[in-house]
Amino acid sequence: xxxxxxxxxxxxxxxxxxxxxxxxxxxxxxxxxxxxxxxxxxxxxxxxxxxxxxxxxxxxxxxxxxxxxxxxxxxxxxxxxxxxxxxxxxxxxxxxxxxxxxxxxxxxxxxxxxxxxxxxxxxxxxxxxxxxxxxxxxxxxxxxxxxxxxxxxxxxxxxxxxxxxxxxxxxxxxxxxxxxxxxxxxxxxxxxxxxxxxxxxxxxxxxxxxxxxxxxxxxxxxxxxxxxxxxxxxxxxxxxxxxxxxxxxxxxxxxxxxxxxxxxxxxxxxxxxxxxxxxxxxxxxxxxxxxxxxxxxxxxxxxxxxxxxxxxxxxxxxx
Amino acid sequence: xxxxxxxxxxxxxxxxxxxxxxxxxxxxxxxxxxxxxxxxxxxxxxxxxxxxxxxxxxxxxxxxxxxxxxxxxxxxxxxxxxxxxxxxxxxxxxx
Ligand SMILES: [Fe+2]
Ligand SMILES: [Fe+2]
Numbered sequence: 001x002x003x004x005x006x007x008x009x010x011x012x013x014x015x016x017x018x019x020x021x022x023x024x025x026x027x028x029x030x031x032x033x034x035x036x037x038x039x040x041x042x043x044x045x046x047x048x049x050x051x052x053x054x055x056x057x058x059x060x061x062x063x064x065x066x067x068x069x070x071x072x073x074x075x076x077x078x079x080x081x082x083x084x085x086x087x088x089x090x091x092x093x094x095x096x097x098x099x100x101x102x103x104x105x106x107x108x109x110x111x112x113x114x115x116x117x118x119x120x121x122x123x124x125x126x127x128x129x130x131x132x133x134x135x136x137x138x139x140x141x142x143x144x145x146x147x148x149x150x151x152x153x154x155x156x157x158x159x160x161x162x163x164x165x166x167x168x169x170x171x172x173x174x175x176x177x178x179x180x181x182x183x184x185x186x187x188x189x190x191x192x193x194x195x196x197x198x199x200x201x202x203x204x205x206x207x208x209x210x211x212x213x214x215x216x217x218x219x220x221x222x223x224x225x226x227x228x229x230x231x232x233x234x235x236x237x238x239x240x241x242x243x244x245x246x247x248x249x250x251x252x253x254x255x256x257x258x259x260x261x262x263x264x265x266x267x268x269x270x271x272x273x274x275x276x277x278x279x280x281x282x283x284x285x286x287x288x289x290x291x292x293x294x295x296x297x298x299x300x301x302x303x304x305x306x307x308x309x310x311x312x313x314x315x316x317x318x319x
Numbered sequence: 320x321x322x323x324x325x326x327x328x329x330x331x332x333x334x335x336x337x338x339x340x341x342x343x344x345x346x347x348x349x350x351x352x353x354x355x356x357x358x359x360x361x362x363x364x365x366x367x368x369x370x371x372x373x374x375x376x377x378x379x380x381x382x383x384x385x386x387x388x389x390x391x392x393x394x395x396x397x398x399x400x401x402x403x404x405x406x407x408x409x410x411x412x413x414x
Contacts, residue, residue, distance in 0.1 A: 025336065153338075168399070
């Protein structure tokens with residue numbers, strides 16, 4: 001009995017901290033479900049940063065100018081760093097990097113399904129920076145206030161670095177939109193293909209989202225999927241207009257009384273089908289990750305051998 | 320005469336929950352536990368923080384400031400890593 005009421009008291013105190021906007025730090029007591037929920041969300045976020053390098057990496061060797069190549073290279077480099085920050089934040093919760101990578105490679109863990117869409121043209125690189133990073137930034141800005149300290153601090157660091165990602169993407173779109181007919185067509189086509197998947201990045205509607213209510217109560221999430229998506233939709237309309245491109249959503253219209261744009265429905269069938277492994281590139285993305293990981297085996301072996309050699313040397317002449 | 324055999328520790332204090340630990344100074348102590356107590360007594364007498372880390376100074380591996388150009392390379396030749404590098408027209412400049 002005592003055990004149960006102790007547990008209830010700990011949980012009450014924990015929730016009180018959350019309600020008072022006091023951050024939770026790694027060594028604090030926390031409910032198991034809070035820990036698991038965080039590990040799931042942070043590691044999913046980390047996997048997305050890492051897998052997200054592939055679609056853009058595809059264009060590093062084919063960027064249309066040296067300037068664009070340098071920019072794309074440093075953007076992709078940033079994303080690798082974001083993966084590292086987030087894996088480290090997950091590890092403060094008592095899970096190992098090895099377990100996280102295994103969960104990704106076995107398919108047990110998810111990553112943002114947007115990265116299962118192929119990059120077919122240079123316009124796609126522009127659309128990704130503008131829309132995909134743009135949507136990610138909406139989410140990440142909100143998560144700077146998440147209740148778990150290491151995650152919140154990681155988000156602050158990431159948001160600082162993200163600031164150029166969206167702008168460089170929009171700059172690509174702007175150049176195409178003001179270019180030849182063919183270039184304008186390329187920009188329109190990329191917008192059409194990436195707009196809806198970018199909206200899906202915010203996840204299912206609040207009513208259908210499996211973890212949403214509890215995550216809001218624990219302030220792991222600070223704004224609901226639908227609220228963040230609306231924010232993104234609203235900010236994107238004038239950006240599309242400025243490019244002089246057609247909005248991919250025929251139902252988009254300003255709603256004076258809501259103070260927001262009304263919009264058409266997302267194709268949720270596509271969303272779940274891509275999440276469940278049937279996107280264009282699901283298999284390719286994981287296979288590539290596994291192959292790159294295996295090809296790095298000799299580096300890990302060499303490090304271990306070097307460490308062992310150092311250890312033996314230290315034993316021979318201790319001083 | 321007994322020589323002092325205490326080790327040097329570096330002290331990091333978290334000013335408030337939610338913030339990073341920041342380096343505040345160092346001290347001598349026999350072990351981690353003692354270092355924590357000394358750190359509390361030396362560095363947090365006026366509510367400077369809510370959590371302390373102590374690390375053996377010998378466990379810190381540091382780069383040298385003279386090496387900054389070759390080692391850290393401030394990347395001043397890579398302005399495209401900054402948002403301000405991208406000039407966007409006013410109506411869309413708020414991203
Ligand atoms: Fe990122
Ligand atoms: Fe990014």
